[in-house]
Amino acid sequence: MGEAPALCVEDLKEGFSNGFGLRTKGFKASTDVGDKTFVIGCNNNDSASSLEVHIYDKSRGKWVIPTVLGTKPKFYEGYSAVLLNGDRIMIIIRGSTPDDCIWFLEVDTEYVKQQKEVSGTEVVAWSKGVRGDAEKPVVISGPSGVGKGTLINMLMEEFPSMFGFSVSHTTRAPRDMEKNGVHYHFTERSIMEKDIKDGKFLEFASVHGNLYGTSIEAVEAVADSGKRCILDIDVQGAKSVRASSLDAVFIFISPPSMGELEERLRLRGTETEEQVQKRLRNAEAEIEQGKSSGIFDHILCNDNLEKCYENLKKLLGLDGSAPTNTKPSPKGIDLPPNHSVSKIDNKILIKCETPEPVNESKNSIVLDISLLKGGAPGRTRGLNVYAIDSFSDCLNGIHKLS
Numbered sequence: 001m002g003e004a005p006a007l008c009v010e011d012l013k014e015g016f017s018n019g020f021g022l023r024t025k026g027f028k029a030s031t032d033v034g035d036k037t038f039v040i041g042c043n044n045n046d047s048a049s050s051l052e053v054h055i056y057d058k059s060r061g062k063w064v065i066p067t068v069l070g071t072k073p074k075f076y077e078g079y080s081a082v083l084l085n086g087d088r089i090m091i092i093i094r095g096s097t098p099d100d101c102i103w104f105l106e107v108d109t110e111y112v113k114q115q116k117e118v119s120g121t122e123v124v125a126w127s128k129g130v131r132g133d134a135e136k137p138v139v140i141s142g143p144s145g146v147g148k149g150t151l152i153n154m155l156m157e158e159f160p161s162m163f164g165f166s167v168s169h170t171t172r173a174p175r176d177m178e179k180n181g182v183h184y185h186f187t188e189r190s191i192m193e194k195d196i197k198d199g200k201f202l203e204f205a206s207v208h209g210n211l212y213g214t215s216i217e218a219v220e221a222v223a224d225s226g227k228r229c230i231l232d233i234d235v236q237g238a239k240s241v242r243a244s245s246l247d248a249v250f251i252f253i254s255p256p257s258m259g260e261l262e263e264r265l266r267l268r269g270t271e272t273e274e275q276v277q278k279r280l281r282n283a284e285a286e287i288e289q290g291k292s293s294g295i296f297d298h299i300l301c302n303d304n305l306e307k308c309y310e311n312l313k314k315l316l317g318l319d320g321s322a323p324t325n326t327k328p329s330p331k332g333i334d335l336p337p338n339h340s341v342s343k344i345d346n347k348i349l350i351k352c353e354t355p356e357p358v359n360e361s362k363n364s365i366v367l368d369i370s371l372l373k374g375g376a377p378g379r380t381r382g383l384n385v386y387a388i389d390s391f392s393d394c395l396n397g398i399h400k401l402s
């Protein structure tokens with residue numbers, strides 16, 4: 001209980017008092033978590049420079065530069081930092097765009113603990129905060145040539161405002177009709193491997209001799225646009241997603257027979273003979289795993305295309321007429337430009353600090369953090385935003401914004 005003031009970083013323009021190697025002109029703030037002090041700062045005053053993290057380990061009297069996972073937030077005019085649950089620091093960035101003002105630096109969450117164990121180093125992870133929830137993503141797997149792409153295209157054409165495709169990264173060469181950034185992000189192995197190491201991928205796998213992976217950004221960009229995300233990934237990828245924090249529906253598409261699969265692959269005419277052979281060899285194991293591993297919630301046989309598509313729609317609750325509840329989820333948070341930040345229980349008060357507080361009722365808001373979900377390696381969802389007239393109102397959570 002009780003109001004705890006959050007640290008407002010502009011006050012620390014002159015630098016962290018013990019002279020740690022961040023430039024004194026930068027913005028920085030420190031937050032204590034157990035026997036560690038997390039110093040979050042920006043080394044210069046350029047707009048669009050990003051926030052850096054350093055850790056002072058008080059028990060050892062040493063500075064540590066951690067491995068920083070996830071996309072870093074951009075720095076704007078200043079920011080406030082609030083410690084939540086002892087495992088993450090909420091960062092409220094002043095002067096940023098409404099969809100980019102709330103971030104979380106995870107310092108001791110389950111994900112960070114796992115990553116520390118894997119890497120043997122100090123780890124922190126960034127996660128962007130977003131309002132509301134999105135519908136569960138749909139993971140579609142199946143052997144090459146079974147018709148995954150065809151079914152996904154049909155779904156996206158019939159329901160353009162409802163579904164968005166997670167554009168994967170791959171090291172394979174583009175096919176004739178494929179466009180970079182639309183069908184795949186075609187990339188080089190060394191770049192992709194570095195991004196994987198930096199924690200930018202939800203999952204990745206080596207498939208038919210090439211590297212494929214789903215970036216966190218690819219899935220979150222779809223969710224941010226208010227659409228339901230569709231992932232076309234192989235069985236290994238589906239297994240990794242199943243083990244991740246992403247709650248999804250898993251569908252496996254199987255062919256009526258190996259002969260039919262071979263014919264479809266050949267008729268498509270996009271692979272060399274050697275590639276066709278490799279894909280057919282892998283298909284048997286994929287079908288075996290798809291049917292018996294327990295990863296998938298549903299298995300659909302793609303014999304007759306129209307029938308299979310109807311069954312897919314049924315699984316997704318789309319068998320009636322086109323849904324009308326396509327109301328986009330609310331996006332962004334309009335922060336008052338000059339504000340103070342404080343915390344009461346599960347509510348963060350962002351109070352307008354204009355010289356003439358005439359419009360205070362319009363400008364002061366509360367972020368309710370009691371229903372936060374997800375987090376690194378993806379977005380932190382479930383932020384609720386309320387407008388308030390006074391601090392006492394905030395405890396009642398009135399004036400809910402939609």
Ligand SMILES: Nc1nc2c(ncn2[C@@H]2O[C@H](COP(=O)(O)OP(=O)(O)O)[C@@H](O)[C@H]2O)c(=O)[nH]1
Nearest residue numbers: 144145168204205207212213214232233234237
């Ligand atoms: N794990 C994983 N697999 C992927 C990803 N993107 C595509 N794949 C899978 O990689 C395999 C080969 O894909 P592609 O080269 O497009 O060939 P196609 O399946 O014959 O159209 C398919 O099983 C895809 O589902 C990804 O991001 N991650």
Ligand SMILES: Nc1ncnc2c1ncn2[C@@H]1O[C@H](COP(=O)(O)OP(=O)(O)O)[C@@H](O)[C@H]1O
Nearest residue numbers: 144145146147148149150264268302303304305
């Ligand atoms: N049910 C079906 N019957 C016959 N051909 C199909 C069927 N479904 C898909 N195809 C064809 O099979 C080929 C492979 O389909 P595609 O969607 O590219 O497979 P995937 O994405 O699983 O590799 C394409 O030429 C497509 O038109």
